[in-house]
Amino acid sequence: MKTVLASLLFLFAAEGPAHLDDPEQEARAQDLMREIRCVACENEPISNSGSDIAADMRERVRAMVSEGKSNEEIRAWFSERYGEFVLFRPSADGPGGWLLWGTPFVLLIAGGALVFAIRRRRDRSRETVEPVAPEEAG
Template identity: 65%
Template sequence: MILLRGMFLSIAACALALTCMAQALEDPAEEARAQALMRELRCVACENEPISQSSASIAEDMRARVRTMVGEGASDDEVRDWFESRYGEFVLFRPTGKGLSGLLLWGAPFGLLIVGGLIAFGVARRRQAGASEVEPVAPEDV
């Protein structure tokens, strides 16, 4: 029984490898570029897994689309833009940071740091000003 399972898994692995090899581009430079792009694109069905490593059927379709576009002569930016327009900025492992979402993503931490510094400065000034305004009270006034 164990032998049969091992044989089945070996045959399945070989079939998968042959399928992947059959889809590869003929030009090694184009295939290397397609592989690099596949590592930059996130599988929309898997969490934080590039399409180059995912076994989901949508990832297979995405890999085929990358190879098709690279084979047709599309630039890397055109491929990224196509996937971003189709699936949103989530599909990119390195978001471009365009528009309002990019401004919030990159600007919010610095804005919060500045606001926190201003609050701390104001609190420190109030404490310092409050400490110098206190006059000692004579014992007979109490």
């Protein structure tokens, strides 16, 4: 029993400081941790992930915040290291960013144009046909 308690104590001590001393810095770090994606979990922010790499990423965010780095510098560091994918809100700079942000709007406009064209074609094909009197039919 003592070995289990000692190993648990060692694990908690090995993680390092869980929070920054300055509440404003800790709040800023928490906001950043919600914006950065866990590379192991992929669709979970590092603030919620329990993976080892997410713990390392959280520690790195806190270290950079305590060093006085700006939010943009921290996002850029993670983006350079892990790629643009690591950010939940990637930048719109460059052709990849515009493609990422513009594609949904282009698809929406194209879908609306397609629906309009189909309805217009269907309406044109429905020409009114006048009924023929029985004496004219035969």
